[in-house]
Amino acid sequence: MxxxxxxxxxxxxxxxxxxxxxxxxxxxxxxxxxxxxxxxxxxxxxxxxxxxxxxxxxxxxxxxxxxxxxxxxxxxxGMSAYILGMHANREYSLRQMAWPSMQCLAASSGETVSLTMLDEERLVGICIASIDSPLPIKLTTRTGSVLPLHRGATRKILLAYASEAIKETVLTQLQEISQSSPDSVESLKKELLEIRRKGYAYSEEELDDGAFAVAAPILTEKGELLAGIGVAGPIYRKTEESLQRLISLILSSAREIEKRWTQPL
The missing domain is CATH 1.10.10.10 (Winged helix-like DNA-binding domain superfamily/Winged helix DNA-binding domain)
Structure with a gap:
């Protein structure tokens, strides 16, 4: 050395x-x-x-x-170094590599698309890129917004694929700080396992009334978490058929970004 x-x-x-x-x-x-x-x-x-x-x-x-x-x-x-590097060299940042797939997903779904990363120090999810739906009634996601990991599909996907140490810390803090019952924490544990089994997360009205979201993980070749990509919109536009289509679209977009990340031009 x-x-x-x-x-x-x-x-x-x-x-x-x-x-x-x-x-x-x-x-x-x-x-x-x-x-x-x-x-x-x-x-x-x-x-x-x-x-x-x-x-x-x-x-x-x-x-x-x-x-x-x-x-x-x-x-x-850490995240501050990433953000600094992202501004210094946007061409090779995850945001730039994800952007073409985000644009295609936004056009195909007609809903708001966001890219979220895990801040392991503050134990929150940070939106690093977003494309709002062109429709008059929509869910808006602001780039730079910070939200807890235990609510909403776009944050739960990060928690589900985080390290066991981070999951345990979040669950422990959730029970201690918010006075959540052991049953609700246990329910979240089971939900995180189910998210990993299915490969995507789904939520309804966990952050905003009348809204739903679907999210998928973006992983490295080693299976480590890079980010989460999500689609969100008003529940009244969602049907079982459209939801299944969104799930297929978002999983495909996540795989495209992973390929672009591991095989940059």
Whole structure:
């Protein structure tokens, strides 16, 4: 394993911040040396004391630039780093790769389409892209909106395909904070298992009165969650036939995005 040394102390540092430079070098490590790194590994790579590294990664995690894997306690790049990178290089972002499929899905369904990602630090779903229905009566999804993971198909699909540690944390918090009964938490557990069995999520009036939603996961080649794609609209336009058609369309769109992600041009 390579070691990153501190910059030459003979250089003029009066116009730079050593703390900021160290934080940026920590972020660089995740690009160069691996998707997940622990404090000890970062300490060795950067030739910095563990206490210094621990303080820096804690700060980066608090601001969303790193996210901690609750199972092995290692860190990886967080949602803030993703959003920054998305703005810096849109061509290769998930949003850009998903956009053609989202447009086709919106045109085929006539309903609002959204792309949602899991924020593992805040345990919420974040809408990173949306296309509103052209119809006068529609459900509007605002890009950047943040909602809890236990309500609505577009968020439940994220929770269903999240790690076991994240699922357990969300379910525990749900019971403690919202005073949900053990029965309702157990019911949600069963629903998440059913979502994974079917490969999609469906909800009615969980977030908005008179609205329904269908969502499917977008996964990596290893089966890890990238995002969720959802379609939402007013219940009065939904029939059993149209619902089955939407499910088929959204599953097809998710597979298209996965293929584009794993086989970029």
């Amino acid at each position: 390579d070691i990153w040394l501190e910059p030459d102390s003979s250089k003029d540092k009066t116009r730079t911040s050593q703390t900021l430079a160290r934080g940026l070098r920590i972020l660089d490590c995740f690009v160069t040396y691996g998707e997940e790194l622990g404090v000890a590994e970062l300490s060795n790579l950067l030739h910095l004391p563990r206490t210094v590294v621990a303080r820096l990664v804690t700060t980066l995690a608090e601001h969303g630039y790193l996210a901690q894997n609750q199972e092995n306690k290692k860190y990886r790049l």
